[in-house]
Ligand SMILES: Nc1nc2c(ncn2[C@@H]2O[C@H](COP(=O)(O)OP(=O)(O)OP(=O)(O)O)[C@@H](O)[C@H]2O)c(=O)[nH]1
């Protein structure tokens with residue numbers, strides 16, 4: 001179920017009405033037809049860093065945007081000082097319709113959705129095969145978030161020099177998700193970036209992964225001109241990484257595609273997830289839901305999928321995989 005509450009980001013843009021329309025016409029706020037096109041690369045305490053005609057411009061939301069949030073990946077209309085010079089501040093007056101929204105709920109008990117990144121195409125879930133141990137439930141929860149958002153997931157399995165990828169890949173064989181495996185040797189040989197980039201070409205890809213999995217190493221290999229490290233001043237924001245909780249969009253060096261790095265994901269609240277959107281990622285099972293009770297979670301005794309699969313229309317392993325993913329919507333200790 002989608003929620004359109006006070007706190008969602010889908011609110012219509014409200015423009016404060018003029019005082020009973022008594023103001024003279026000339027005082028009506030211009031429609032900003034002259035606004036320049038911008039792309040939001042990061043957000044830090046209300047200041048948005050936008051790329052406008054190749055320049056890095058700092059901007060804030062115009063008041064007329066009301067409650068509408070502006071997030072990394074948004075395409076926006078910007079007015080004001082667009083020189084990008086130090087201490088200038090432009091205004092974001094428009095947010096273009098989003099092709100996709102990756103959301104999370106702050107907590108599973110907290111129903112308010114927050115958009116993490118707009119207009120992404122893919123979600124790269126970075127997992128180490130060892131040190132730290134893979135956390136399949138966290139992977140599953142990331143996949144659910146991706147499917148719900150209509151993003152194509154990509155599993156990036158790092159540290160294959162420490163443990164084999166096969167056991168983990170086995171668990172995902174029936175989910176239908178692409179994967180790429182990397183190792184220390186490959187990193188050292190400079191081959192990792194090339195191989196991972198093949199999956200990123202022309203796409204806007206959000207990278208998630210918990211601390212220590214090698215996400216920073218990977219992002220640095222993919223976008224070497226933007227070295228990121230804890231405590232080091234960031235080239236784009238001019239601030240230390242530890243101070244930002246926002247994602248950061250980095251252009252792939254060939255200029256086609258974006259790597260969107262996110263701060264360490266500790267949790268991926270899934271309260272907002274709609275099972276019918278998750279099942280879109282299982283097109284072989286989807287027709288089997290026709291006989292389901294209304295607003296079926298597809299994880300309940302009356303679900304029609306059991307009979308559909310028993311009748312031989314789809315692989316039991318696929319239904320098992322779907323159910324495993326849907327079950328992760330309930331938070332457990334350790335998520
Ligand atoms: N053995 C091995 N170590 C790796 C590999 N990739 C990264 N590492 C190491 O793993 C450690 C963690 O890597 P980071 O890139 O800092 O991990 P991160 O996910 O960004 O973690 P945070 O910086 O804490 O968010 C570093 O010591 C890396 O050198 C790999 O493929 N194999």
Ligand SMILES: [Zn+2]
Nearest residue numbers: 292296298303
């Ligand atoms: Zn069902």
